[in-house]
Amino acid sequence: MDWNQLLFVVFPYVSITLFIAVTIYRVKYRPFTISSLSSQLLEGKQLYWGSIPFHHGILWILLFHLIALLTPKALLLWNAVPIRLYLLEISGFILGLWALGGVVLLFWRRMTVAYIKAVTTPMDIVVLLLTLVSILTGVLTAALYRFGSVWFTGVFTPYLWSILTLQPRPELVAPLPWLVQLHLFNNFALLALLPFSRLVHILSWPLDYLVRPWQIVIGMVSRKATK
Ligand code: HEM
Known part of the structure; x- marks a missing residue:
């Protein structure tokens, strides 16, 4: 077995197996632990930004x-008109930078705000770092190996389907630059750790965060305590 097989066949299957098995275990036996364990009450401003x-x-x-x-x-058809290809690539790049700025701030907050540091576990740091690497390698891939939305369909779509249909074709990703391979490998690492970490909250599909109204948290302080 060579490195290629190990990184892009064995590792993806280990990640997928861990993801499915541990997620099922958590949903079935630890349903109330599926949470992002919000730290909003400890610090809100940096969390928001x-x-x-x-x-x-x-x-x-x-x-x-x-x-x-x-x-x-459908994606290739969209990209067949140059202006649409540029539109997609440029908006993808801006969104990537937007996400990168966000995750850098989240990491900074975990490392510097005393209250947040006190409730931060080693796993929190590992998943934040992996997320940072995922986004950084993604943005760099988009910048250095242009028109990824075109070549994704020729390389990654058949590769990912080959993994999902249990007929792995690692030779598709073997010739890719190391940066792009790191993006792929790192995302499988994230998938493996997802059910062990607070990232598991993704499973609760918190899409309403994007549109929900402001949440106002009101505390009660007794008269005695304020004197
Ligand atoms: C195995 C799954 C994945 C594959 C094969 C993959 C592949 C790629 C490719 C080829 C690009 C370049 C796209 C372009 O130039 O338009 C890209 C961009 C990117 N990826 Fe991934 N990716 C995967 C999963 C992820 C995950 C899970 C994340 C986030 C945690 C992520 C974050 C990004 C970001 C932020 C970009 C930059 C977007 C842009 O600038 O267009 N990717 N990815």
Whole structure:
């Protein structure tokens, strides 16, 4: 077995298996632990400026990835007109930078705000770092190896389907530059850790965060305590 097989066949299957098995375990036996364990009450300002750009950026980017995986022909058809290709690539890039700025701030907040540091676990730091690497390598891939929305459909769509249909074709990703391979590998690492970390809250599809009204948290302080 060579490195290529190990990184792009064995590792993806280990990640997918862990993701499915541990997620089922958590949903069945630990349903009340499926949460992002919000730290909004400890610090709100930096959380707002980190979390909102990160979520708005990343949800759109992941939707674009999903479209490339599920309907590659529609994407190629869209990209057949140059202005539409530029529009997609430029908006993807801006959204990527938007998400990157958000995740950098979230990481900074975890490392510098004392209250947040006190409730931060090693797993929080690992998933934040992996998310940072995912977004950074994605944005760099888009900048250095242009028109990814075109070549994704020729390389990653068949590769990902080959993994999902249990007929792995690692030779499709073997010739890619190391940066793009790192993007792929890192995302499988994120998938493996997802059910072990607070990232598991993704499963509760908190899409209403994008449109929900402001949440006002009101506390009660007794008269005695204020004197
Ligand atoms: C195995 C799954 C994935 C594959 C094969 C993949 C592949 C790619 C490719 C080829 C690009 C370049 C797109 C372009 O130039 O238009 C890209 C961009 C990007 N990816 Fe991924 N990706 C995957 C999963 C993820 C995940 C899970 C994240 C986030 C956690 C992510 C975040 C990004 C970002 C932020 C960009 C930059 C978007 C842009 O500038 O257009 N990717 N990805």
